[in-house]
Amino acid sequence: MDVLDTGGGGPPVLFLHGAFVDRSVWDPVIALLPGRRCVAPTLPLGAHATPVAERASLTPGGVVDAVADIIAARGLRDVTVVGSDTGGALAQLLVTRRPEGIARLVLTPCDGLDVFPPTLFKPLFWAGRSPLALAAYIAPLRFPPARRLPIAFGWLTKRATAEQLARWSAPALGSYEIVRDAAHFLRACDPSLLLDVAPRLGAFEGSVAFCWPSRDRVFPVTLGRRLAAQFRAAEFVEVDDAYAFVSIDRPDALAPLL
Secondary structure, X not given: OOEEEOOOEEEEEEEEOOOOOOHHHHHHHHOOOOOEEEEEEXXXXXXXXXXXXXXXXXXXXXXXXXXXXXXXXXXXXXXXXXXXEHHHHHHHHHHHHOOOXXXXXXXXXXXXXXXXXXXHHHHXXXXXXXXXXXXXXXXXXXXXXXXXXXXXXXXXXXXXXXXXXXXXXXXXXXXXXXXXXHHHHHXXXXXXXXXXXXXXXXXXXXXXXXXXXXXXXXXXXHHHHHHHOOOXXXXXXXXXXXXXXXXXXXXXXXXXXX
């Protein structure tokens, strides 16, 4: 995977993004953390540049293992893991499956419990059962206005620029192999994965914080509070004037938590 590692000092921060975006979704937050070591991989979830060689491993569990391998290979300790959208689901799997080196967890709007995927994006995941269907489903993203539709990025972020939306859309639009990667991953996503994990979240010994918009249109704040209740103790911060991609819409609210 392509991994941004800023170096720097202090406890490292590892960022996990969602499907059909790349690590750049975290750029506004990283810019507010000068001197901190920020590690942000571009996960192979549909906006990655290079097709995956071993597609059989492209499942939620397989991606989590790859992330844990990054932590181990770079010798990261006392890590803060930050998750968004599908990346938040992966973060939950990570702290229950391979928690070594992780001291803190911060979740922004993401999948959890019986929501995987959210209702708005179920057609996208259904299309992912076939690479051809998925390619047809995302084809309208070739046209910039379509990227602002609710079923694209319109209800995920208020402030992403046209250039950001184009960057996230380009890999899958330009490579059928990237579409095949994304379809393989989407087929492996199921609510049972997070429902099975939920009872084990309370065993995570690190600190937990949530940064969630009060009026998120994809992941309701009620979901965030239900998910927070699974942990032994979690700080819950509600923010305004933002959608699910808090890192884009309100980096000034998220960065202080880190």
